[in-house]
Amino acid sequence: MKILVMRPSPEGEDLVNNLKKIGIHAWHFSFFDFYSSTSLINLSNKVNDLYESNIIIIFSKKSIYYTNLYLKNHNLQWPFDAEYYTVGQSTALSLYKHVKKKLFFPKNKKIVKIY
Known part of the structure; x- marks a missing residue:
């Protein structure tokens, strides 16, 4: 094999x-x-965009980890008004630990909600 x-x-x-x-x-x-950013364009420059977003699509558990770390270190919370979509169930479950609201992810060609 x-x-x-x-x-x-x-x-x-x-x-x-x-x-x-x-x-x-x-x-x-x-x-x-995934590597630490050395760019001048980082999450601190984009945090306002995060809070102005209607839809947030999460592609990985790593992105959840680093975003949550940034938010926690700056005494911020995940935006509540946005709809969250993830690429899979395990990513949705990881995000749900931080965002206690309805999440959407694809499962067998249809969108599923997690509460």
């Missing part, structure tokens, strides 16, 4: 190493990786 792991770094590499330890041949490749 050969496995291609497409998780972002560094979790993707960690998973490949664990698979190799148990004798499963695996490679790592990801379309994107």
Whole structure:
């Protein structure tokens, strides 16, 4: 069996190493990786956009983690008036810990709500 792991770094590499330890041949490749920003355009410059948004789409648990960390460190909360959409159920469940409101995610080609 050969496995291609497409998780972002560094979790993707960690998973490949664990698979190799148990004798499963695996490679790592990801379309994107997460690193701390060195850009002048960062979340602090975009926080007003976050609160003015009607719809917020979350693509990863990492983005939830870093956004929540920023908000918490600056004594801010997740916007309540926006509708939240996530790319999957586990991402929705991760976001729900911070945003105790209705979330939407695709499941079997239809949108599902989490309360």
